[in-house]
Amino acid sequence: MIHTYTVTGMTCNGCKTSVEDQLNMLPEVIKASINLEASEVAVEMTKHISIETLQSALSDKYSISIKNERNIFEPSLVIIEAEKSELKQLFPLFLIFGYITISSVLLNRTPWDINGFMLDFMGLFYIVFSFFKLLDLKGFPKSFRMYDPVAKVVPVYGWVYPFIEVVLGLMFLMRFEITIALIITLGILGITTIGVTKTLLNKKTIQCACLGTALKLPMTKATFIENSIMMIMAIIMLIITYN
Known part of the structure; x- marks a missing residue:
């Protein structure tokens, strides 16, 4: 499954890389990809991860929140669009x-x-x-x-x-x-x-x-x-x- 979240506090490519690295360290995360311009992160995960767990993986500089209530549970469609x-x-x-x-x-x-x-x-x-x-x-x-x-x-x-x-x-x-x-x-x-x-x-x-x-x-x-x-x-x- 892939969930999209809003991340604040990112100002450069260095921030982008830092957030991705921190999220990718979570065992349930397959891949975290940042869209710096939109201040969004798409997290592909093996099972649902609470927003509190995601926030705890990040440094205090960054704040992560749910972008919308509808998460994407059709990874095949997301993968096609990503490709x-x-x-x-x-x-x-x-x-x-x-x-x-x-x-x-x-x-x-x-x-x-x-x-x-x-x-x-x-x-x-x-x-x-x-x-x-x-x-x-x-x-x-x-x-x-x-x-x-x-x-x-x-x-x-x-x-x-x-x-x-x-x-x-x-x-x-x-x-x-x-x-x-x-x-x-x-x-x-x-x-x-x-x-x-x-x-x-x-x-x-x-x-x-x-x-x-x-x-x-x-x-x-x-x-x-x-x-x-x-x-x-x-x-x-x-x-x-x-x-």
Whole structure:
């Protein structure tokens, strides 16, 4: 069952994450998801939890109350609506992936060159994604360090990361020092994927910084798949290079 409550006292993404973490610690809670703009939390639970129990799980800064008397006892309908909403939010990401794929295919269609396709795909991927990150260079590092392990410890890494992507993109497109570019790709995306995986396993709902802050995308399995595709391509290219 999923119940929706009103939560007051939240002012930023940090508050949002804090409330979600505190509620998710309750054994009866499957997942708590905050809508910061509406000051609401949707709590999926295995059995009914009293409002007093929910309030006791939160710090004194936050107050939780029943949004309305009618709770939702049809989780299948809620899940369908949530999936539709998530797909709608991720549409820009799928659209960009489609454009990158089509462009890479057209660049290598006659004659067909699978190696060239993967190099162009990775190059265009980095260039396009770095563009969106650079649109808000001040806001990107804040979002990025919420899940990237290195950015959490070394904040300057978040500022440098978009430029690393630009350089890697140019290296792939210009076929310059490809081996080095592939190794760096495995390194930086591997680290980020660890952070993404931890975020998903901890049931945290945060904004994904893959397209910067210009497009507000939720952290989902799509982010994990996106990084995995790039890493798999990098591994394949390294195997081909050394065989």
